[in-house]
Amino acid sequence: MSSSARLLHSVRTPLEAVGLRTTALFEEAGRFFFILYQTGYWLLRRPFDGRQWLRQMVRVGVDSIPVVGLTALFTGMVMALQTYRGFERFHAEAYVGSVVSLSLTRELAPVLAALMIAGRIGSSLAAELGSMRVTEQIDALYAMATEPIHYLIVPRVAATTLMLPPLVACADGLGILGGYGVAVGLMGANPVVYWEKTFQYLDLNDVFSGLIKAAAFGLILSVTGCAKGFFTSGGAEGVGRSTTAAVVMASLVILISDFFLTKLLF
Amino acid sequence: MNPSPTPAPSPAAPHKIAVVDLWKSFSGKPVLKGLTVEISSGESLVIVGGSGAGKSVFLKHLIGLIRPDRGRVIVDGQDLTSADAAVGLELRKKFGMSFQEGALFDSLDVFENIAFPLRRHTRMTAAEIADRVRECLELVHLPGVERKSPSELSGGMRRRVGFARAIAMKPEILLFDEPNTGLDPITSAVIDNVIVEMREHLPVTMVTITHDMKSAFRIADRVAMLREGVLIATAPPDEFRRIPDPYIQKFIAGEPLEEEVA
Secondary structure, eight states: OOHHHHHHHHHHHHHHHHHHHHHHHHHHHHHHHHHHHHHHHHTTOSSOOHHHHHHHHHHHTGGGHHHHHHHHHHHHHHHHHHHHHHHHTTTOGGGHHHHHHHHIIIIIHHHHHHHHHIIIIIHHHHHHHHHHHHTTHHHHHHHTTOOHIIIIIHHHHHHHHHHHHHHHHHHHHHHHHHHHIIIIIISOOOHHHHHHHHHHSOOHHHHHHHHHHHHHHHHHHHHHHHHHHHTOOSHHHHHHHHHHHHHHHHHHHHHHHHHHHHHHHO | OOOOOOOOOOTTOOSSEEEEEEEEEETTEEEEEEEEEEEOTTOEEEEEOOTTSSHHHHHHHHTTSSOOSEEEEEETTEESSSOOHHHHHHHHTTEEEEOTTOOOOTTSOHHHHHHHHHHHHOOOOHHHHHHHHHHHHHHTTOTTOTTOOGGGSOHHHHHHHHHHHHHTTOOSEEEEESTTTTOOHHHHHHHHHHHHHHHHHSOOEEEEEESOHHHHHHHOSEEEEEETTEEEEEEOHHHHHTOOOHHHHHHHHTOOOHHHHO
16 A cells, blocks of 8 residues: 555545544434424324323323432432531521522423433333334334324324423422421421522522423433434344433433523523 | 225226336445336236345335335326325325234234224224224134234234234235245245135235245236346246246246355
């Protein structure tokens, strides 16, 4: 190999790698927005499958209450424990309730609930649709003149988007109760002062913005899971890859979009 | 049954299905290379060919599961390849398709699998749906399995339930994707008999892809050989057996090609 050919080769290989990564990134984004667009397109079209919507809402909402509730409860408890110990140093223990309620409603409850749901529902959406893809069940739907996005994806995305806000509202409440329990029961804070301070600085806007964030996270994680599953290829191994990638991608996109949503909403 | 309105056939349409100059590549590798074939109403066409010849890809083009790079698929005079989503959906109602492993929905039992298209596209009552499901299961010789889940069925039974689901809507065109693959010879013959009986009982056009020559000769009015994306011969079974092409003769006899032996 001549020196110029060697130079060309050494430059081309990393460039090719960058090019492939970039193409893959655009492909992923394209699939995400394709599913998002198609879900919007088919959302209000007939036939409306109420049973599917209800089943998915129970799966995403009701069945997730224990995991989201426990997460929020213990997060509230840890928040109270940490801030009480810290605020004690400059005699500001009275403000623990405010810090716990504000940080939970604005940030922690929506983000942690979304991450838990990404693990629980995002992965199962990818696995379920992925295995339907590799066993030709999605093709069978097409063949029976049924649009798979309408039948499979619309109820799942809608259920996740609609159920995240009520889940986060539960998480807000449980987290605040957890914080109250630790601060009052364990650290000896004054219950009346704690309760008063909890709501003194808490605005309805803080709660609503958190719930809007939750709906946005629900949309993101369900579309990511569905897109990963819907475009699965490569048999059982492909289903495994899609499932892992769905959770990782949804979690990353939730954390990244959290910054922009916070900037936008608050 | 209250069937949904389907596009009216064009009076000028001479064939049930016409495939014109169909081209398809995957990752730059051509799979179909200008495939042209016409299928008459009520005919049973069987397409045979080796693994990777493009049979499944061809079949999926017929129902619009894959869009071609070039060429047209015309069903009852209407171009499926350029149809918009709504027309494509209506055209697909003319089809019933049976998949290689059945492609039954895991989350539904046998009854609900067969009832699926009926619930989706008709206004049949529960009793009418139950009657139609039972009728379809009897046609594939599987009475009484309604409440079983797909995982409780053997491979041959799953395929027959797939057939039952495919005929539930009384389609005009039936597509079979490798109905015998992976089955023992006796079950395979049972499947063939079911297909032949279905043809006798239903006024349908059938397209089957297979690499099982015995099965092809049993169920075909016409056999077509697909090799490397091109149809190299099309003839009724008796004539097909006598085609002097060495590849076809070796394929029928199940013998390796010289280049494969070397």
